[in-house]
Amino acid sequence: MKKILLLPLVLAVSACVPASHPGVVTRAAMEPASTSSLPAMKRFTVHQSLPAPRSNNDLSLDFIELSFRMESGKELPVFTRFEGPVSVRVIGAPPPTLGPDLTALMNRLRQEARIDISPTTNPAANITVEAVSRRTISKVLPQAACFVAPNVSSLDEYKKVRRTAQTNWSLLKTRSRVSIFIPNDASPQEVRDCLHEELAQALGPLNDLYRLPDSVFNDDNVHTVLTGFDMTILRAYYDPALRSGMTRGQVANALPGIFARINPGGTSTQARFVTRTPREWNAAVQGALGPGRSSGQRQDAAYSAIKIAQSLGWQDHRRAFAHYAMGRALQSGDAEAAHEQYKMSDLFYARTPGTDLHRAYVATQLGAYAVSKGQGDEALRLIAPHINTARLRENAALLSTLLLLRAEALELENRAAEAQAVRLDSLGWARYGFGSDWAVRAKMREIASLNPLK
Structure with a gap:
């Protein structure tokens, strides 16, 4: 299974890179966290579920492609899931935030996906979450921050059988034991993001689709908290009409009835029939x-992504991303050209439903550029619509970045008292998003350095 970075902030928040083994699903590493001396950490305590407006026809197509193919392109012969109640235990040395975040996630899975999932201390748990150091994980998968593997109950067991049929997802007939390996020394948000992504794949689909704008099941890693779409897919996964061992055809025949029950509004919604993403674009x-790429190589690759998107007539978030990638490739050498690419990216995102979070990421690029040019009023205009998006999507790193940019823009407008209040508000979110004291302060310095007055 492979994860790569699609929509990083220019003020980077997280990164995901290809995994080294097709039997695991990974999330890529970030810098370690440490105890912070900054103001108290802020956390998201209430989740606001957002609907996933989709036709049931599109949902069925997405479900089949997510469930019967791996990210490598390998076809899966049968549908698999846990049969019966699902138990989850935590072992290792979990950080303080892991327990509350896992509890909140399981509550959502029970309420929104209707999955019978509960905590346990029994060693025979269906899902084991093991919290270990990032260094320990990197010794197993050097570029992974966290990953999930079948038919094991500990990292030690996984290391013994990692290259055997026991940990091969494509050979499963049903799911009974799965382990998730989580870092205990990353930022709280990175730990939470790993929980959401890996638990979702432990329970459900093993594939990611670039065409999904509002899903964790997407290699862009924009959404790191399970969305309304994700919960709909997981609810269908555990519908009584399905069972482990069913073939692709059997599942396809059952899906119209399933989605008619759980997503009645999708029956009359017009299908979009979004095209598949060719591997050349990937x-x-x-x-x-x-x-491991030079600036020139990155630009060439981004140009190829743009040309492929143009040739396929894409007007959606994938076309937007191609321009975003070019902006990233140009950033260090030609800020003006990069800025034009970011504007093009935002233009295409604005045309695609479900890309509010993507636009918030792009807004950090556009806002940072405006601050660097001393255009405080323009930066405030660009940032304002996206602060609430970051809150709703529970992305503390993105929220704190937007707030820090807002603080610099306010200072440019000679509104120093407001700037200080906004900056103080950002620090609690930064502690959750970035974790360590040095990481938070480095982010503050990085954004403050954009301000020409400083």
């Missing part, structure tokens, strides 16, 4: 944003 994206 490769271009990896070349534009993956590790």
Whole structure:
């Protein structure tokens, strides 16, 4: 299974890169966290569920492609899930925030996806979440921050059987034991993001689709908290009409009835029939944003992504991302050209439903540029619509970044008292989003350095 970085902030928040083994699902590493001396950490305590407006025809197509193919392109012969109640235990040395975040996630899975899931301390748990150091994980998968593997109950067991049939997802007939390996020394948000992504894949789909703008099941890693779409897919996964061992055809025949029950509004919603994403575009994206490439190579790859998107007539978030990737590739050498690409990216995102969070990421690029040009009023205009989006989507790193940019823009407008209040508000979110004291302060310095008055 592979994860890559699609929509990083220019003021980077997180990164995901390809995994090294097709039997695991990973989320890529970030810098370690440490105890902070800054103001008290802020956390999202209430989740606001947002609907996933989709036709049931589109949902069925997405479900089949998510469930019967792996990210490598390998077909899965049968549908698999847990049969019966699902138990989850935590072992290792979990950080203080892991327990509350896992509890909140399981509550959502019970309420929104109707999955019978509960905590346990029994060693025979269906799902084991093991919290270990990032260094321990990196010794197993060097570029992974967290991953999930089948038919094991600990990292030690996984290391013994990692290259055997026991941990091969494509050989499963049903799911009974799965382990998730989580870092205990990353930022609270990184730990939470790993929980959402890996628990969702432990329970449900093993594939990611670039065409999904509002889903964790997407290699862009924009959404890191399970969305309304994700909960709809997981609810269908555990519908009584399905069972492990069903073939693709059997599942396809059952899906219209399932979605008619759980998503009645989708029966009359017009289908969009979004096209599949060719692997050539995926490769271009990896070349534009993956590790180990020169600036010129990144630009060439981003240009290829743009040309493929144009040739396919895309007007959606994938076309937007191609321009975003080019902006990233140009950033260090030609800020003006990069800015034009970011504007193009925002233009295409604005045309695609479900991309509010994507636009919030792009707003950090556009806002940072305006601050660097001393255009405080323009920066405030660009940032304002997206602060609430970051809150609703529970992205503390993005929220704190937007607030820090807002503070610099306010200072440019000679509104120093307001700037200080906004900056103070940002720090509690930054502690959750970035974790360590040095990381938060580095982010503050990075954004403050954009201000020409400083």
